[in-house]
Amino acid sequence: EVQLVESGGGLVQPGRSMKLSCAASGFTFSNYGMAWVRQAPTKGLEWVATISYDGSSTYYRDSVKGRFTISRDNAKSTLYLQMNSLRSEDTATYYCTRVRGQLRYWYFDFWGPGTMVTVSS
């Protein structure tokens, strides 16, 4: 059974850093791209970043580029999101997702339960 479990969320002050982790199990982690999607309280879904199966390619939304870093450790089947210079607008539930597809069609076929990040003084 595929499982994705996020951790590392909590309350953090503006300008500080936080690192999220996502432990994957039930599939060969190194065969799949992975992504982070977030959802601000009472708002819709927002794609944050994607990483290729081997970590060689990464993509970010503009609002987090230069502040967030997506990475992975295939030996540990773990996905990470290092978040620096956090802003109040980064407050959201962060979901770890598995990416499927090819060429230009992609989709998120499994989602973790999410971890809440609150940026506030």
Place this chain on the structure above:
Amino acid sequence: DIVMTQSPTSMSISVGDRVTMNCKASQNVGSNVDWYQQKTGQSPKLLIYKASNRYTGVPDRFTGSGSGTDFTFTISNMQAEDLAVYYCMQSNSYPWTFGGGTKLELK
């Protein structure tokens, strides 16, 4: 960025209804649109990928169609467990973008 505009933003429906919602892309995204269902307090779930392909285990009352800029998602026989917010998403080009969602509520 490609803007995905969903309509309507909410619908009041009854069990057994046929439900249709739309998603319009601000530019051509081919068939690279997915549909997700999010129930209250839960993570989203994939229902449809590449515009019209039903994901594994998804009931056949859920269908998707469209290409280019106009996409439609239909529930043929609404069930109580289908009450949720539905999101479209384009993966044709970065940044991948979601629509604002369509919320289904009981009449």
